[in-house]
Amino acid sequence: MKTLISKKAPDFVASAVLNGKDIVKNFTIKQFLGKKYIILFFYPKDFTFVCPTEMHAFQEKINDFKKRNTEIIAVSTDTEYSHWTWLQMSKDKGGILGITYPIVSDINKTISYNYGVLSGNIICDSSNNIIKAEGELIAYRGLFLIDKKGIIRHILINDLPLGRNINESLRMIDAIQYFEKSGEVCPANWKIGKKSIKANHDGIIDYFS
Template identity: 50%
Template sequence: MAVLVGKKAPSFKATAVVDGEFVEDFSLDQYVGKQHVLFYFYPMDFTFVCPTEIIAFQDRMEDFKRKNVAVVGCSVDTHFSHWAWLNTPRDKGGIEGVAYPLVADATKTIAKNFDVLAGDYDYNEEGELVFIGEPVAYRGLFLIDKAGIVRHQVVNDMPLGRSIDEALRMIDALQYFEEKGEVCPANWEEGKEGMQATHEGVSNYLASH
């Protein structure tokens, strides 16, 4: 699996559903210079763990907005599938009320470029082109700064839901570093002290704790 941290996030243009409307040629490039981006993948529409995550992000949207962070989801489904799911009530297994962008990656190229696709095409012994593995994305999450650089990534296997609190904590840590120039030690949370990235700074921090 590729480590994209420190590299420019792969660029793409695709159709997304944003607040119930189709948006063609949607791209993360629109956020460069303006906002941090939390870009995440989920395996598939109309499944079980996925709506809990998608709705959990929506439920914390005010927290992300206060931090000037755009949240964008993506799966290998079509935009028509996204739209249908968004128009399905939550008590019927849907994600009605989710307003942030959901990108359609029906070609699987976005998941492939972010290296979260849970399989790949190959030839079998009969020379037939087949898909080995599962043609969906793992639960990848990428925190991208205003310059378009990936600063944090985590990839979960499909049965393992992610923590929205941890995603917000990493945003706080990145923005603290960008503002203060201090690094964030283990278990750092908003409101806690950082430390200087020097031997003296580390020693002083450890001595005070």
């Protein structure tokens, strides 16, 4: 599958749970375009092991994302009712009580497929009729940073056992916002306060603090 980097983020309309309790049927990322950056992250399953650690880790940093004008949105292939039930369970019982950002239901697998993070394979016959599925049709741990114009600027996809580093997501938001403001690019391991790079008209690299 071709990369989605620098492409328009695929839109969707789906059911989601908001504020840990409210089920809506027509959630879309269009509502944030022109207003906010988006961290859209996919996870494999509700009621599992690595997934709740990531969910809580994003919630713990939610004020840092808000300071950067960034909306966090989670997606898995579970139903909205599964999400809602998981949201009522306390952390010490493996639940995600206290999560306030939207959790989207991709029960039809189309969102995961369009973002290139759907695991497993769908086997079709010569007439394109589905015969069977090989492996579980669930989402890998994909993460997409979408700018205010709806363009995907950063992609990270982990295999199922590997949890993400939430601080890296914040660093990438800082980097794209710094670039948009200054026009200077961000070298390896860059963070706010470190030197950025700008090429002058002679092709010589200048460093800026």
